[in-house]
Amino acid sequence: MSGHSRFMRTTWLLTARQTLDFGDFEARVRCIGTKEAADLADLARKRNVFSRHSWEKNFYVDRLRQFSERTVIEVDRAGDPDKILVEARVAADCIEWLCTLSSVFAISRASLQRQLGITEHRADVIDFVIGPRFEYLKSSRRAQSPRTGIPVDERFIRRFRRLGFPSLVQTCVSSHAFSERLRSATKWLLASRLDPVMEAAVVKSSIALESLLIASDTEPLSRSLSERAAFILGKDFVERQNLAQAIKRFYDMRSGIVHGNKRRQKTLSSETLEGIDRLILLLCLAIAANANTISTMEDLVAWCEERRWGGSSKGLYLPFKPSSIRNALQCFRGV
Numbered sequence: 001m002s003g004h005s006r007f008m009r010t011t012w013l014l015t016a017r018q019t020l021d022f023g024d025f026e027a028r029v030r031c032i033g034t035k036e037a038a039d040l041a042d043l044a045r046k047r048n049v050f051s052r053h054s055w056e057k058n059f060y061v062d063r064l065r066q067f068s069e070r071t072v073i074e075v076d077r078a079g080d081p082d083k084i085l086v087e088a089r090v091a092a093d094c095i096e097w098l099c100t101l102s103s104v105f106a107i108s109r110a111s112l113q114r115q116l117g118i119t120e121h122r123a124d125v126i127d128f129v130i131g132p133r134f135e136y137l138k139s140s141r142r143a144q145s146p147r148t149g150i151p152v153d154e155r156f157i158r159r160f161r162r163l164g165f166p167s168l169v170q171t172c173v174s175s176h177a178f179s180e181r182l183r184s185a186t187k188w189l190l191a192s193r194l195d196p197v198m199e200a201a202v203v204k205s206s207i208a209l210e211s212l213l214i215a216s217d218t219e220p221l222s223r224s225l226s227e228r229a230a231f232i233l234g235k236d237f238v239e240r241q242n243l244a245q246a247i248k249r250f251y252d253m254r255s256g257i258v259h260g261n262k263r264r265q266k267t268l269s270s271e272t273l274e275g276i277d278r279l280i281l282l283l284c285l286a287i288a289a290n291a292n293t294i295s296t297m298e299d300l301v302a303w304c305e306e307r308r309w310g311g312s313s314k315g316l317y318l319p320f321k322p323s324s325i326r327n328a329l330q331c332f333r334g335v
Contacts, residue, residue, distance in 0.1 A: 009096075011149075016071040017151055018152060018154055018157060022166055022169065022170075027074065027095060028073075101193065109193055109201070113194070117147030127140045185209070188211060192204035199268070212283060212284065215297050229247050250273075271332070
């Protein structure tokens with residue numbers, strides 16, 4: 001596109017079988033074929049003077065060939081490459097995080113990690129034991145798990161759009177007052193989903209929730225988070241009560257880990273962690289969908305307080321079906 005600069009980044013988290021296009025946002029997730037990679041390398045060699053006459057000749061041409069049959073996140077922006085680079089990188093980060101996180105509604109944490117080849121032993125590891133005078137030898141090996149990436153196919157794209165993720169991507173990248181909170185929350189949530197150690201994952205998910213909904217360091221965490229999450233997502237008294245109880249149950253689990261409370265550590269549950277991950281993501285989607293009416297964190301706190309005291313404030317627009325909340329709460333049942 002004339003006058004536009006083009007940013008491309010490979011991703012190991014996604015495997016594009018179809019193109020996920022973000023339309024007017026001018027970004028996409030797609031696979032670059034062998035011929036296209038060769039054509040790009042050839043254009044760079046022909047049109048760029050440095051690629052023809054300097055030490056850079058082989059470096060850039062060879063690097064473009066390495067895009068062959070790789071999934072990339074591609075961002076187009078008008079203007080000089082150096083000026084658009086920061087924005088393009090932020091956009092690519094948010095797209096990668098949210099595409100990966102959208103799998104929360106389709107596969108479990110354990111399934112995601114198996115698909116991505118993530119274990120507590122992330123590299124090829126060899127153990128070897130040698131006894132006195134080499135009379136005893138024993139060895140074991142833990143090979144690195146194969147990695148496939150999350151398939152970006154027709155089903156993935158339908159779910160991604162139906163739940164409102166394109167709007168969340170744009171809000172994360174924009175200059176909106178909530179964009180930094182949304183980026184922080186999704187970054188921590190992704191770190192949690194990719195962590196094979198459950199205790200560490202619980203702490204990271206709690207940081208994601210706090211970075212999204214806590215306005216002040218002096219606030220009581222469990223109460224503030226449970227109330228705000230319940231008011232944002234709950235459509236009636238029963239659902240709000242269930243949401244508040246779910247958040248409090250998660251924070252009991254988190255407190256047991258952080259403070260070494262053995263009684264609370266017994267509540268450690270992969271189902272609870274799955275449920276809280278879904279709720280955090282639903283909260284992000286809801287806040288992004290209402291970015292025009294909830295402009296700042298102060299607005300959100302005031303709105304929640306009005307709802308708390310029976311004020312006249314209307315409920316927020318939720319871009320997803322009510323079943324998404326019910327399914328998230330189902331994870332807490334029987335725990």
